[in-house]
Amino acid sequence: MRTQSPAAAPTTPTAGPDDGMTAVAAVDLVKVYGSGETAVRALDGVTVGFARAQFTAIMGPSGSGKSTLMHCLAGLDTATSGRALLGGTDLTVLGDKVLTRVRRERIGFVFQSFNLLPQLTAEQNITLPLDLAGRRAERGLLAHLADVLGLHGRLTHRPSELSGGQQQRVALARALVSRPEVVFADEPTGNLDSRSGAEVLSFLRNSVRELGQTVVMVTHDPGAAAYADRVVLLADGRVAGDLDRPDRAAIADALQNLGTYR
Numbered sequence: 086m087r088t089q090s091p092a093a094a095p096t097t098p099t100a101g102p103d104d105g106m107t108a109v110a111a112v113d114l115v116k117v118y119g120s121g122e123t124a125v126r127a128l129d130g131v132t133v134g135f136a137r138a139q140f141t142a143i144m145g146p147s148g149s150g151k152s153t154l155m156h157c158l159a160g161l162d163t164a165t166s167g168r169a170l171l172g173g174t175d176l177t178v179l180g181d182k183v184l185t186r187v188r189r190e191r192i193g194f195v196f197q198s199f200n201l202l203p204q205l206t207a208e209q210n211i212t213l214p215l216d217l218a219g220r221r222a223e224r225g226l227l228a229h230l231a232d233v234l235g236l237h238g239r240l241t242h243r244p245s246e247l248s249g250g251q252q253q254r255v256a257l258a259r260a261l262v263s264r265p266e267v268v269f270a271d272e273p274t275g276n277l278d279s280r281s282g283a284e285v286l287s288f289l290r291n292s293v294r295e296l297g298q299t300v301v302m303v304t305h306d307p308g309a310a311a312y313a314d315r316v317v318l319l320a321d322g323r324v325a326g327d328l329d330r331p332d333r334a335a336i337a338d339a340l341q342n343l344g345t346y347r
């Protein structure tokens with residue numbers, strides 16, 4: 086394992102995303118929840134970049150700041166200081182309206198709880214972000230995603246008529262159909278059985294390889310993280326390690342070294 090201080094984070098943190106190779110970056114990102122004696126420093130100066138067309142997993146103990154980092158980088162939460170960069174855009178200086186548009190048009194999301202709208206069909210759920218943005222789905226890409234995700238014959242079904250694995254595959258199609266600059270996945274296999282989870286992870290892996298998609302995934306599971314090209318470790322709101330193409334055992338070791346793996 087390469088461990089390092091946040092100041093020596095791995096992927097061109099000082100160059101920032103304008104180098105054309107970095108899709109998303111945090112630069113000295115600080116997030117403090119609350120104030121006074123009860124203040125919690127969830128992010129304590131995180132500097133890290135996520136390369137284009139790479140699959141990165143973020144891991145670390147409970148409370149280490151994984152979700153906070155992802156939410157700040159996705160414009161779902163505001164940082165206390167520092168910069169959250171998507172391409173050349175600093176999300177920390179944007180107002181709510183512009184931020185909503187950036188999230189809708191440039192970012193794909195996959196959540197543990199699927200977050201599909203129950204009254205819409207699978208296809209309507211998939212195209213909803215595009216519809217809201219006034220854009221048309223690329224029919225070829227939609228058909229390709231439905232095909233590789235095994236959703237043909239399910240597109241007219243509502244979420245209640247689909248299994249958990251199928252619902253998450255609909256969420257994956259929704260995340261990718263707009264060709265976003267990055268897909269953020271928060272514990273995407275947390276509610277799935279191991280077979281459905283493996284399908285979701287293989288799909289994410291292949292979307293990086295075949296579509297050049299950038300994927301950043303938060304997970305507790307070393308087996309899930311082993312699908313990634315890179316694993317960034319957080320501890321106490323700081324970058325505590327960075328693993329290049331680790332296997333499951335190397336990830337488990339690194340977590341154990343952080344004193345967290347049970």
Ligand SMILES: Nc1ncnc2c1ncn2[C@@H]1O[C@H](COP(=O)(O)OP(=O)(O)OP(=O)(O)O)[C@@H](O)[C@H]1O
Nearest residue numbers: 118119125127145146147148149150151152153154
């Ligand atoms: N809305 C909030 N208000 C106050 N404190 C918060 C809030 N959200 C998170 N925190 C605190 O910030 C710290 C980091 O939380 P975060 O959820 O980012 O960690 P995590 O690594 O994602 O944890 P887990 O693995 O348990 O999901 C924790 O101490 C948490 O209690």
